[in-house]
Amino acid sequence: MLVADSDSLALACDSLARLPRFALDTEFVRERTYAAELALVQLGGAERVHLVDPLAGADLAPLVELLGNPGRTKVLHAGRQDLEVLLPLTGAPAAPVLDTQVAAALLGMPAQIGYGDLVNRELGVALAKGQARTDWSRRPLSPAQLEYAADDVRYLLPLAERLEERLAARGRLAWLAEECAALADPQLYRVDPEAAWQRFKGIESLPPPEQLRLRALARWREARAQRRNLPRAWVLADDAAREIARVAPRDVAAIKSLRVMPDGAVDKLGGEILDALAQAARDSADGLVQRLEGRPTPEEQARAKRLTEELRRVAQAVEIAPEVLATQRDLKKLARGERDVASLRGWRREVIGAALLRAL
Numbered sequence: 001m002l003v004a005d006s007d008s009l010a011l012a013c014d015s016l017a018r019l020p021r022f023a024l025d026t027e028f029v030r031e032r033t034y035a036a037e038l039a040l041v042q043l044g045g046a047e048r049v050h051l052v053d054p055l056a057g058a059d060l061a062p063l064v065e066l067l068g069n070p071g072r073t074k075v076l077h078a079g080r081q082d083l084e085v086l087l088p089l090t091g092a093p094a095a096p097v098l099d100t101q102v103a104a105a106l107l108g109m110p111a112q113i114g115y116g117d118l119v120n121r122e123l124g125v126a127l128a129k130g131q132a133r134t135d136w137s138r139r140p141l142s143p144a145q146l147e148y149a150a151d152d153v154r155y156l157l158p159l160a161e162r163l164e165e166r167l168a169a170r171g172r173l174a175w176l177a178e179e180c181a182a183l184a185d186p187q188l189y190r191v192d193p194e195a196a197w198q199r200f201k202g203i204e205s206l207p208p209p210e211q212l213r214l215r216a217l218a219r220w221r222e223a224r225a226q227r228r229n230l231p232r233a234w235v236l237a238d239d240a241a242r243e244i245a246r247v248a249p250r251d252v253a254a255i256k257s258l259r260v261m262p263d264g265a266v267d268k269l270g271g272e273i274l275d276a277l278a279q280a281a282r283d284s285a286d287g288l289v290q291r292l293e294g295r296p297t298p299e300e301q302a303r304a305k306r307l308t309e310e311l312r313r314v315a316q317a318v319e320i321a322p323e324v325l326a327t328q329r330d331l332k333k334l335a336r337g338e339r340d341v342a343s344l345r346g347w348r349r350e351v352i353g354a355a356l357l358r359a360l
Contacts, residue, residue, distance in 0.1 A: 001051055001143075001146045001150070002051050002052075002053045002056070002141070002146070003050050003051060003052045003053065003058075004053040004056035004058060005056070005058050006058045006059040008058075009052060009058050009059070009060070009062055009063060010059075010062045012043065012050040012052070012062075013043075013062035013063055013065065013066040014062070015045065015048070016043055016045050016050070016066055016072075017065075017066055017069060017072060019045055019046065019072065020072065020073065021072060021073035021074070021075055021098070021157065021160075022043055022044060022045050022072065022073075022074065022075065022157075023042070023043065023044030023045075023074075023075045023076075023153035023154075023156035023157050024041075024042070024043060024044075024067075024074040024075065024076050024079070024082065024094070024097075024153065024156075025041075025042040025076060025077070025082060025149075025152040025153050025156075026038060026039075026040065026041055026042070026082045026085050026086060027039050027040035027042070027136035027149055028040075028085045028136065029135060029136055029137045030231070031231070032231070033229050033230065033231065034225045034226055034228070034229045034230055034231060034232070035088070035229060036081075036084070036085045037137060038054050038085055038086065038088075038089065039054070039055065039136035039137045040052070040053065040054070040136050040141075040149055041054060041063065041086075042149050042150065042152055042153040043066075043153065044150075044153030044154055044156060044157065045157075046157065049150045049153055049154055051146060051149055051150060053139075054089070055137065055139070060089065063089075064089060064090055064091075067086065067089075067090050067094040068090055068091075068092070068094065070095065070096065073096050073097065073098055074094050074095075074096070074097045074098070075097070075098045075100065075156045075157060075160045076097055076098070076099055076100070076156070077099065077100045077101050077115040077118070077152075077156065077159075078099065078101040078112075078114075078115070079097055079099045079101075079183065080099075080183060080188065083097070083183060083189065084188075084189045087189050092184075092186060093183060093184045093185070093186060093188075093189065095181075095183070095184035096180065096181070096184070097180050097183055097184070098160055098164075098176070098180055099179070099180055099183065100115075100118060100156060100159050100160055100163060101113060101115075101118070102176060102179045102180060103160065103163040103164065103167060103176050104118055104163060105320070105321065105324045106167060106172050106175050106176055106179070106320065106324070107163065107166055107167060107170070107172075108319040108320050108321070109121075109321075110321060111321050111323055111324050115127075115152065116129070118159065119155045119159060122159055122162050122163070123155055123158060123159060123162070125155060127151050127155075128144075128147070128148060128151065130144070130148070131144060131145050131148035131149075134148075164176070174347065175347045178346050178347055191222060191226075193218075193219045193220075193222035193223045193226070194219055196218040196219060196221070196222035197211075197214050197215040197217075197218035197219065199218070200214060200218065200238065200241075200242070203289055204289045204332075206245075206289075208285055208288055209248075209280075210245050210246055211288045211289065212280040212281075212283050212285065212288070213244070213245035213248055213276075213277055213280040214241060214242065214245035215280065215283070215288075216276040216277065216279050216280035216283060217236065217241045217244060217245055217273065217276050217277070217280075218241065219276070220272060220273070220275075220276040221235045221236045221241065224272075235269070236261070236269070236273075237260070237261075239260060240258075240260035240261050243258055243260045244258065244260065244273065244277070248277060249274075249277075250274075251274070252266060252267070252270035252271070252274070255270050255273060255274075256270075296335070296336075300335045300336055301335075303334070303335040303359075303360055304331055304332060304335040306359045306360070307331045307334055307335060307356055307359050307360070308331060309359075310355050310356055310358075310359040311325060311326050311331065311352065311356070313355075314351065314352050314355050315352075318351060325343060325348060325351060325352040326341070326342070326343035326348070326352055326356065327342075327343075329341075330342060330343045331356075334356060334357075334360065335360075343356060344356075344357075
């Protein structure tokens, strides 16, 4: 069932290139590396599924050409991660795409609905489970693994067609097009070490000196993880980074006393951690999350409450989960007077943005 040689891959890609759209999914491993390692590419046409083995040594140029073809729509489910995994191969995000998870959310289903649940709900098919945690880099792949991988694309085209019909009936196809077009932005898939600290939750509650230390530690960790191709947590766990940023230890012994890292890891990395903390003391405060001094004002709290109530009202009226329309972070920013939020752009501005501005 695997497409493992150059000739077979060229034939498969040629047949799919004749279709206006095809289904796409990937399997990968990333437990031991910073970057995900592509292990399988599933391609589905109207009648046939092709399971491409990128580890078999075949010439992948036809696959790269197919994925980069701007005249062929790639149908995925929760496709952002797949596009990221394919990026080293394709060089740019595959486009255009249609994401069935996004389409489902615009119809009022849970924002993060899984593929199996969606297929069951919309097509009445119960997909087999049990292979989600498999090591896709090991060969040979079992028949059960291959069947599981094939199912991931087998139902995508009829699923997309059904969802599009329902979106068209509600006048929301333009919303889907806008959301899916955003997935072609290369910036979505780049992690700048300078911005790595923004992955931490709750940074808005930290005082500026602690933010500076966390930013410096995250920057050092990201750069080292990228350089060594290691998971971030293998360099420094999130909890350890937070505690070190909070305490600001002055020497290796003080880091060890925190008991957030094995002593051997502190012996190896302690000097670099201290260097990062020292750099934090020299860093500019530009770019830190603002308005950290004290709790939100009573006025901000009142505005946030009104915004939350308005969001719930509109979400109920249009039958879409509130978080699809606006995030809590959006509401907090609006309550503080900021306007650079997703809920004030594109289709969301008409649906929810104007109502939120009135609620202020």
